[in-house]
Amino acid sequence: MVKTVIGEEIRLTSVEDRLSKSPLSCQVGLVIGKISTSLDRGFVFDLVPTPVNDAGEPASWIVEGKEDGNKKKGGSKSKSQSQSNSLSSLLVDKDWVAEHARQVSRMLVGGMKVVGIYISVNESLFKNSTLVLCQTVKGVADAAPIRDSNWDERLLIHISYSPRRWTCKNCSLSSNITSSSLRPCDFKMGRVLSTLQTFKCIYNFDIRFPIFRKNALSSGSFAGIVRDIISGHAEELKGAKALIDGNLVDVDEQCASDGVHEVEFLIPFTQHASFRAYSKEDVVGILVFTGSICSFAYSNSKEPISQALADIKGDIISSLHSRLDVICDETDGQMDSVADGSGESVNGVLNEIPIPQLQLQLSRNRCSLSFPRRVFVPWLGDTYICDYIQPSETLEVLKDHCVELMSMEAPTDTSTILEPEGESVTLSTSSFWESVIPQSPELKLSSLNNSSDDKSSVSRRHLDKSSNVSILGALLVLVLSILVGVIFFVFRT
Secondary structure: OOOEEEEEHHHHHHHHHHHHHOOOOOEEEEEEEEEEOOOOEEEEEEEEEOOOOOOOOOOEEEEOOOOHHHOEOOOOOOHHHHHHOOOOEEEEOHHHHHHHHHHHHHOOOEOOEEEEEEEEOOHHHHHHOHHHHHHHHHHHHHHOOOOOOOOOEEEEEEEEEOOEEEEEEEEEOOOOOOHHHEEEEEEEEEOOHHHEEEEEEEEEEEEEEEEEHHHOOOOOOHHHHHHHHHHHHHHHHHOOEEEEOOEOOOOOOEOOOOOEEEEEEEOOHHHOOOOOOOOOOOEEEEEEEEEEEEEEEEEEOOOEHHHHHHHHHHHHHHHHHHHHHHHHHHHHHHHHHHHOOOOOOEOOEOOOOOHHHOOOOOOOOOOEEEOOEEEEEEOOOOOEEEEEEOOOOOHHHHHHHHHHHHOOOOOOOHHHOEOOOOOOOEEEEEEHHHHHOOOOHHHOOOOOOHHHHHHHHHHHHHHHHHHHHHHHHHHHHHHHHHHHHHHHHHHHO
16 A cells, blocks of 8 residues: 655646636546556656546536436536535546546556546545545556556545645555545645656567467457567566666666666567477468557656566557557448448448458468557656557647647647657568478469569579589589599509
C-alpha cells in the first residue's frame, strides 16, 4: 500500500480553480501519475476530467431521493440542498470512465500511468457513494492495467468544496469490492514534474515467428497471434542489458546527470525464441514482425536507474500493444458500419475478412499490415505524451485527441511535435518455402511471366556450356599428365 501521495502543486492548484468556477455539482476524471514501489510513494502529475459521452451527457450526476427522474445532469450547484438531503446519491457512468481510461493510457509514455480516479463532490455524497466509486476504480484498473506491476491498488482522490479540502485513499482491487476497500493515505502538494529525469530509446527489432501447422483448425486470429508474439518478446526484453549514454552503469544507483539520457538495449542472440529449427511438417508459414520504436520514460530523481529501464521496457511493449489495439478498433468500427448499412464495402465486397481477423493457419495468401506510427506532443513541463497516426491520417487527428481525451489545448506549432520513427512497424506473412528456399526454381510462383522463363532457360544453357568446358579442360590436364609421366620414365631408363 502506498503510504504517501504527492501531487504537482501548480497543476492541482489550476484544477482547483477550474472546479471552483465550474457550474457542475460533481465531476469525475482520471488521475495521471506514477507509483514508485521503491520509494513507497505515489506521484500525481495531473487530473484529467472525463468528457461527456456521445449523447452529450456527463460521466457523473446526482440523484435526488430514490427516483431517477429527479437526477440533475450537469445542473447548477446547490450546495446547501445537497448537504441537507441525506437521500441524495452519486451515480457514475462506469463504462464510459473506463473507456476514457483505456484511450488515455495509450497516450502515456513510460513512467506515466492512469493510477486512479478523482471525484469532485460534497462530503456527504462522497460518504454515501463509496461503493459506486470503488466499482468505478476497478473498471478503470481493468481497462488500463499496469503491466508487470505487483501494485494491486489504485488511488481515489476526493475534492470537497464545502469545506474545501483534498483527501486521497487507496482502493483495493480485490474481487469482492466493498466500502471497506478504501484505506486512507497521506496527501500533500509539492514539486513533482521538476524532479523527473528523461530517458529515450530507439528500439529496432526483427522477429520471425512460425505459423504452426498443428493449429490449423484452431481459432487463433492474426491479432491473437501477434499479441502472443509481443508478450513473448516482453520476456526476452526483461533480461536485456542496457547502455545509458553509451556506458554500462550500475542500475542500482541513481542517475546524477540531467538532460535526456539515451538508452540502448543489448539482447543476447541465444535468447531469441524465434531462432529455432523447424521442418516443413511443423509449420505452414512465417510471420515477420519488424520495425523501429521510439520510447520515452520519466523517472523520479530518487529512483534507481533500474526503475527507469523497467519503465522504458514496459513502454516499448505497451506501444506495440497500443498500435495493435488501434488497428483492431478501426477494423471493428468498419465491420460495424458495414453491418448496420452506414458504411461502404470496398468494390462492393462484403465478405472480405480484415487482416486482424484472419486465421493465419488457414490462409495461403501473402498479407502485410503497417502499424500506426508514434508521434510525441509536449505536455506538462518538459514531458511528452504520445499518439498513434495511421498512414491515411494527418496531425489534425492528434490535435482532436489532445483536446477531447487529455483536456489540453491543441498544439498550434507543429514544429514542437516529435516524429522520430522513420521506419514504420510492419507485419507480413510468407509461406514456409518462400522463407527457407526463396530461390528454388521448383517452388517459383505460377505468376512468373514468359520473360522470366526465357531468362531461366538462357541461364541454364550458359551453365551447361560452362560445365562442358570444365570437363574438357580436366581431360586435357589428365592426358598431359600421362604424357609427361611416360617421357620422364623413358629418359630415366
